[in-house]
Amino acid sequence: MTDQTHLKYTPEHEWLLIDGDTATVGITDYAAQKLGDVVFVDLPAVGAIVNAGQAIGEIESTKSVGELFSPVAGTVIEINDAVSAAPELINTDPFGAGWLVKITASRPADLTGPTFLTHDGYRALVGE
Amino acid sequence: MPETPLQKFSPLHPIHVAAGASFTDFAGWQMPVRYTSDLAEHHAVRSSAGIFDLSHMAEILVAGPGASAFLDYAMAGTLSAIANGQAKYSLLLTEAGGIIDDVVVYRLEEQSFLVVANAGNRLVAAAALSERAAGFDATVTDSSDDYALIAVQGPKARAVLEATEGITQVGLPLAELKYYRSADALFEDLPLLVARTGYTGEDGFELYVRADAAQSLWHAITVAGGSDLVPAGLASRDTLRLEAGMPLYGHELGLDTFPVQAGLGRVVALHKAGDFVGRAAVEFGPAADARVLVGLSAEGKRAGRAGYAVFDGAETDAHEVGSITSGALSPTLGHPIAMAYVDPTLNTPGTALWLDVRGTRVPAQIVPLPFYTRKTK
16 A cells, blocks of 8 residues: 555646656546546557646546646656556556556656645645 | 525435445435446446435326326327326427426326426426416326435346335235336335336336335345345446436437437327327427437447547548437446437448547447347346
């Protein structure tokens, strides 16, 4: 179980696990719950150059479609093939096995600034 | 800014909260969208049984010596022809032939009918019926707030209800109750209407009970159901009805839809004697190029959804020939399915069409409805 208190969050209900200049990105349990059962995930290609706020993927449930936004400008260095094959991982383990992409920031300082919400800040946002 | 309308809550709301349900607004009602997983709830109804709270549905009572003649005039079907204890799917039309609501009508007694309308159409349906009752010896009473509605659906639905403590059959035993029939029963000395109807494509029952008895009835059914029965939310109800090819008002049906466009020509009793509201317009029919409802099936996992356009080719200059009204990745079939209105020349099964899924053309083909039919013994 990933320690969620060490994660950073976005108002788009994504989490980041920051390790140096690279962030592992997924969607939160709140987002997964709102979507319902995820049945299809479309992730960007490894090597894709992405901008902060850019839609880089889609997460579809039986009921709706959510977009995956890149939280930071950089390069996609890895995607979670397991979640493409088994999208339900997003529901069962959103902070762990349900991670989606790893992005290396083109400006590492973007990851350390005040851009992102803390765990407490995010929980306050979703009213928990 | 308009005021936020008051949220309405089912008499079963505390049970849903305790069960950890997620809620959605449906026609002003806070209703369970899912309890744990909409896929698990969907599969449970197909393979075992699910219990749904449908207390948001509207119950309108029509009674009096002129009740059956009134309903024949007010609705598209011949309600006078159904027997006591029988139910019929029918339509409430406008003078122009559009659909105000699709309803199920139960004949409770010779001079007493229960009209069950969609939650979102409660007021317009009740108003249309009241207005049309002028000149008939019949009363129209919106009793929606008095009733709770619990549906138990799935191959094990009958066994679950037969095992439920407190339900006493007054009329037919469940095993003898045929599809689209209802029977009077008691739940702990309170009147209970048990109908073999539903909106899932499975065998199942709908139980109308006094609102203040709903919680104890739900509890008794879930105790009897044990692990064979799961509470199921509106998300699974929607994918279940879509697989079963059943229309949903506001998606497949609306004021600008003629019954025949939706494949519901058989619901309109043009052969019946006498006038009914919408008759002249329906006899005249929609325009020759009016779009018609079809089923679409695609491969892969990317579903076309309500509002997405349908094209006659993959090329950018292909023509837009239709629009999806409901669509999902079918949990039972494993591929995308959709209902759509398309140009009438394209309604032949096997016709290749393309769905515009957020900019990507996904190939699909027209298939007969329903997508899913349960295997009967």
